[in-house]
Amino acid sequence: MHELPVVQDLIKTLDEESREKGIERINRINLKIGELSGIIGECVQMYFDILSAGHSSEKAELRFIRVPAMLRCENCGKEFPHEKSFDCPDCGSMGKLIKGSGREFLIESVEADLK
Numbered sequence: 001m002h003e004l005p006v007v008q009d010l011i012k013t014l015d016e017e018s019r020e021k022g023i024e025r026i027n028r029i030n031l032k033i034g035e036l037s038g039i040i041g042e043c044v045q046m047y048f049d050i051l052s053a054g055h056s057s058e059k060a061e062l063r064f065i066r067v068p069a070m071l072r073c074e075n076c077g078k079e080f081p082h083e084k085s086f087d088c089p090d091c092g093s094m095g096k097l098i099k100g101s102g103r104e105f106l107i108e109s110v111e112a113d114l115k
């Protein structure tokens, strides 16, 4: 259920951007969602369809890009994405989660028509 405020923020941000940059209509929004953010794409889409009516982003297509959490190796310091394992690809030691990583919800890019 925490997608609701996230979507409200998103639409507000896009309206501000549109005003600043003279965007008439937003066609597509590429969003990065961290794997640990707990944000579900389908829920974002559902709220977005309802809440974007009358805004610059109305009827825009949402694309979700899943972002893995990042780990840092405790032994050699290498940073690597968490895919299946916590083991460092270089030395095989255990990696530790980098604080805040995998929790992002960001606008990666926007495709739009200018006025």
Ligand SMILES: [Zn+2]
Binding pocket: 073, 074, 075, 076, 077, 078, 088, 089, 090, 091, 092, 093
């Ligand atoms: Zn390592």
